[in-house]
Amino acid sequence: MxxxxxxxxxxxxxxxxxxxxxxxxxxxxxxxxxxxxxxxxxxxxxxxxxxxxxxxxxxxxxxxxxxxxxxxxxxxxxxxxxxxxxxxxxxxxxxxxxxxxxxxxxxxxxxxxxxxxxxxxxxxxxxxxxAVPDPLRDCAGNIVNEMNDKLMEDVLRFCDIFVDLDFQVKNARMVWIDRLGFDVRILTPQMDVLEVRIPFPREVTDEKGAKSSLTCMSQLAWEVEKNYSGPEFEKVKCFKKLR
Structure with a gap:
């Protein structure tokens, strides 16, 4: 609201x-x-x-x-x-x-x-x-814009590593973020549009915590991608098709 x-x-x-x-x-x-x-x-x-x-x-x-x-x-x-x-x-x-x-x-x-x-x-x-308002409501838009404008490679890597997909993501954009995680819109090779929810490892309480969690997830995703670390987490299997 x-x-x-x-x-x-x-x-x-x-x-x-x-x-x-x-x-x-x-x-x-x-x-x-x-x-x-x-x-x-x-x-x-x-x-x-x-x-x-x-x-x-x-x-x-x-x-x-x-x-x-x-x-x-x-x-x-x-x-x-x-x-x-x-x-x-x-x-x-x-x-x-x-x-x-x-x-x-x-x-x-x-x-x-x-x-x-x-x-x-x-x-x-x-x-x-x-109801208790989400603590990120005032900064969520800025975080989303920063991720999409400056850290798109991380957003793509989040999808490839943390989501159980059987295709290479063509494009991805973060849609929103809150204390529990963030939503990403994915474009498939067939030009279908999917939306997936990627959770944080733990709940965050402010902007600093959200950015810290994103940084840690980015580092982990890079290590898994380069085979420096094993995927010791459960991949997201649930997503919805928008079109």
């Missing part, structure tokens, strides 16, 4: 038809989306008649997972809460906003869809609010 700032807000109009509109948002400490809606436009009249809503997130980078939050579109409960949300908005977008435009989506449940070909996962509102 914190990585995204744009999405599609869907509400029901007075005649019962769904209406989707692009919005910007920021999230509070519990992941609750904060929106700014002009009370003078027509959308405000729809909101007042039926507060049921959903917010579909725009994804960052080249990731494919989708996330949609369902809940009620509400005004903040009190002036103190509103002031806090105004501060969040200014910090995110550098804009002063009037308290009359602030709205929140009270999250009742969340739909997570990893890929169109896979089953969806419903997450309850309490589980969502109690």
């Amino acid at each position: 914190e990585l995204s700032s744009q999405g599609t807000l869907s509400i029901l109009t007075q005649d019962g038809c769904p209406l989707g509109i692009g919005v910007r948002f920021v999230v509070d400490s519990q992941g609750i989306p904060v929106l700014c809606l002009n009370p003078l436009n027509q959308l405000a009249s729809f909101v007042s008649s039926d507060k049921r809503s959903s917010l579909h997130l725009g994804q960052s980078g080249s990731r494919t997972p989708q996330c949609t939050l369902q809940g009620l579109l509400l005004r903040p409960q009190d002036e103190f809460h509103t002031k806090k949300l105004q501060t969040l908005w200014k910090k995110k977008f550098g804009e002063e906003v009037d308290e009359g435009v602030i709205h929140i989506v009270s999250v009742d449940q969340v739909l997570h869809l990893e890929d169109f070909k896979e089953d969806c996962l419903w997450v309850t509102g309490p589980d969502y609010r109690n």
Whole structure:
């Protein structure tokens, strides 16, 4: 949620038809989306008649997972809460906003869809609010860009050594990284696109730990490739075909 700032807000109009509109948002400490809606436009009249809503997130980078939050579109409960949300908005977008435009989506449940070909996962509102954000969320994009721009040879070697493949990887790009590992998109000689999850040897807690683990894995992969060391690890056997 914190990585995204744009999405599609869907509400029901007075005649019962769904209406989707692009919005910007920021999230509070519990992941609750904060929106700014002009009370003078027509959308405000729809909101007042039926507060049921959903917010579909725009994804960052080249990731494919989708996330949609369902809940009620509400005004903040009190002036103190509103002031806090105004501060969040200014910090995110550098804009002063009037308290009359602030709205929140009270999250009742969340739909997570990893890929169109896979089953969806419903997450309850309490589980969502109690979830712990990934510690790499603020630096993941920079790490991914650095690996793809400067260390592509290492990314290719990760696939050749740590993934159980029966073909030579034609091309590979890191898609995302978190505290448990990283996702890589692979191009096969037949021009198929696969995605694989390569785990870290152990969970990392910060950017320094992530880069250290990548360096160690790179060194190990090089040693195995040169037959200086044996593959004393279990290769990844699970991957999905994207196209």
